[in-house]
Amino acid sequence: MEINSTRDLILDSAQALAQTRGFNGYSYADIALELGIRKASIHYHFPSKNDLETELLSRYRTGFVSELQKIELNVNGSIEQLQRYAQMYATTLSNNRICLGGMMASDVGALPETLTPSLVSFFKEQVDWLANIMDAGKKAGELNFSGSAQSHATAFLAALQGGLLMANAMEDEGVFKRLRQTLINTLQ
Amino acid sequence: MEINSTRDLILDSAQALAQTRGFNGYSYADIALELGIRKASIHYHFPSKNDLETELLSRYRTGFVSELQKIELNVNGSIEQLQRYAQMYATTLSNNRICLGGMMASDVGALPETLTPSLVSFFKEQVDWLANIMDAGKKAGELNFSGSAQSHATAFLAALQGGLLMANAMEDEGVFKRLRQTLINTLQ
DNA sequence: TAGTATACCTACTTACTGGTAGGTAATCAA
DNA sequence: TTGATTACCTACCAGTAAGTAGGTATACTA
Numbered sequence: 001m002e003i004n005s006t007r008d009l010i011l012d013s014a015q016a017l018a019q020t021r022g023f024n025g026y027s028y029a030d031i032a033l034e035l036g037i038r039k040a041s042i043h044y045h046f047p048s049k050n051d052l053e054t055e056l057l058s059r060y061r062t063g064f065v066s067e068l069q070k071i072e073l074n075v076n077g078s079i080e081q082l083q084r085y086a087q088m089y090a091t092t093l094s095n096n097r098i099c100l101g102g103m104m105a106s107d108v109g110a111l112p113e114t115l116t117p118s119l120v121s122f123f124k125e126q127v128d129w130l131a132n133i134m135d136a137g138k139k140a141g142e143l144n145f146s147g148s149a150q151s152h153a154t155a156f157l158a159a160l161q162g163g164l165l166m167a168n169a170m171e172d173e174g175v176f177k178r179l180r181q182t183l184i185n186t187l188q
Numbered sequence: 189m190e191i192n193s194t195r196d197l198i199l200d201s202a203q204a205l206a207q208t209r210g211f212n213g214y215s216y217a218d219i220a221l222e223l224g225i226r227k228a229s230i231h232y233h234f235p236s237k238n239d240l241e242t243e244l245l246s247r248y249r250t251g252f253v254s255e256l257q258k259i260e261l262n263v264n265g266s267i268e269q270l271q272r273y274a275q276m277y278a279t280t281l282s283n284n285r286i287c288l289g290g291m292m293a294s295d296v297g298a299l300p301e302t303l304t305p306s307l308v309s310f311f312k313e314q315v316d317w318l319a320n321i322m323d324a325g326k327k328a329g330e331l332n333f334s335g336s337a338q339s340h341a342t343a344f345l346a347a348l349q350g351g352l353l354m355a356n357a358m359e360d361e362g363v364f365k366r367l368r369q370t371l372i373n374t375l376q
Numbered sequence: 377t378a379g380t381a382t383a384c385c386t387a388c389t390t391a392c393t394g395g396t397a398g399g400t401a402a403t404c405a406a
Numbered sequence: 407t408t409g410a411t412t413a414c415c416t417a418c419c420a421g422t423a424a425g426t427a428g429g430t431a432t433a434c435t436a
Contacts, residue, residue: 006383020297024213027423041384043425098294102350105357106286106294109208120358151370154351158367159343162290162350166342169293170308179346182339186374194413215393229414231395 007045009035014056019097023053023107050112057115060100061122068129078137079184082156085130086180089160093176098168101126102161127153134187143187152187159183195233197223202244207285211241211295238300245303248288249310256317266325267372270344273318274368277348281364286356289314290349315341322375331375340375347371 013034017026028039028049046052071084092099101122108116130153137143145152159179167176201222205214216227216237234240259272280287289310296304318341325331333340347367355364 022210022212022295022298024210025295025298028425029422038385039424040386040426044383047425049424096297102353103294105353106291107210107213108357109284110210110213116357123354123358145374147370147373151366154354154363154367155347155370155374158350158354159347160350161353162346162348163342165290165293165349166311166346169296169304170311175342178339179342182335182343185335186333186343216395217392226415227394228396228416232413235395237394 006035006037006041010042010045010052011056011059014052015060015100016097018056019092019100019103023104024110050114053111053115054118057100057104057118057122061118061125064122065125068125072133078133078140078142079188081133082130082137082184082187083180085133086160086183089164090173090176090180093164093167093173096168098164099161102164105161106165123157126157129153130156137187145187156183156187194223194225194229198230198233198240199244199247202240203248203288204285206244207280207288207291211292212298238302241299241303242306245288245292245306245310249306249313252310253313256313260321266321266328266330267376269321270318270325270372270375271368273321274348274371277352278361278364278368281352281355281361284356286352287349290352293349294353311345314345317341318344325375333375344371344375 010031013031014026017030028042031042032039042052046055067088068085071081075081075084089099101119104111104115104119105123108119127150131149134143134145134149134152134156138145138149160183163176163179167173167179198219201219202214205218216230219230220227230240234243255276256273259269263269263272277287289307292299292303292307293311296307315338319337322331322333322337322340322344326333326337348371351364351367355361355367
């Protein structure tokens with residue numbers, strides 16, 4: 001079970017494709033070509049595409065949660081924590097990708113329903129984490145907003161997801177940079 | 189050239205499919221089945237899928253611009269105008285669809301590049317219109333925000349697009365309703 | 377050393393994709 | 407009334423999708 005196992009390489013390739021071309025915009029043949037292996041070998045690790053997609057989302061969620069923990073642990077101050085959060089999306093954009101969760105949400109009507117609960121949990125995890133940060137920031141006098149932290153957290157996440165879509169389509173990272181600053185300014 | 193011409197019915201069907209299953213998530217066969225005609229008849233009206241997609245986006249843009257004009261003409265007050273704008277997205281959501289522009293943006297990596305300029309124009313039209321409304325609202329003392337109207341317009345649109353994705357995936361119209369109110373409250 | 381599991385492979389199937397060739401019935405203009 | 411145009415049709419094509427059957431080499435295990 002080495003680090004760059006074929007299984008992981010398949011997931012990496014599938015994720016890159018899913019984040020650029022859509023959840024139904026790539027095939028086993030695409031991955032096989034990129035990795036220099038055969039389609040059947042991918043079916044060995046992920047018998048059906050549903051299996052691959054399930055694992056893709058699960059891995060993405062786990063990775064995201066671990067990033068959130070790192071931010072809480074290593075970054076001081078709610079404003080800087082929100083900045084770091086938004087920074088993750090900016091990094092995704094600079095790789096010409098959008099969020100896997102956002103991509104999946106856009107394709108939810110064409111996806112097996114078994115994936116939906118995990119996707120919903122993904123969004124809830126994000127919103128809950130953001131709401132916690134915002135609550136703490138307000139109590140500490142760093143942030144200033146009216147209404148619930150939950151609703152501002154939803155708006156913050158929605159704007160990042162939508163901004164990622166727009167900036168990626170417009171091929172304009174500046175759009176996203178300004179959006180990011182506007183969102184954080186509004187909370188102060 | 190009657191109102192419900194086959195050509196229009198094809199576009200209607202394609203649009204519904206594109207807004208629910210993705211821009212690459214439907215086929216000529218799907219449309220043919222829904223309309224009770226043959227695939228070849230669709231090719232008669234739209235020789236290639238690129239032709240269909242181009243027309244789809246063009247029609248959507250035109251329709252949207254005409255809605256914006258109606259709002260400016262018939263609705264008084266920037267706050268109410270923004271409410272009506274957001275209302276259009278809520279209607280889309282209640283049809284279990286997302287914005288065609290947002291869907292297209294999410295699939296931009298898998299779409300012919302010929303479509304991109306029109307998509308970029310779509311977003312710019314929206315942002316410019318919103319920025320105009322916001323500028324007027326600020327001058328009239330109805331709205332209150334710091335920073336440029338352009339950046340708040342971008343944030344507003346991005347949040348609606350992202351919120352549509354999330355609320356649709358979560359099958360929760362309440363999420364979108366609260367988001368909408370939060371966005372407008374923040375501008376006051 | 378014999379048996380089993382792992383991780384790949386070639387070669388295939390079925391179903392669906394966008395697209396084309398060519399035919400037909402109805403309408404319309406000269 | 408002839409000839410063109412419109413709006414459909416049947417029947418097909420090559421390519422690609424996900425998925426399967428069955429083979430092979432290597433490693434681990436009893």
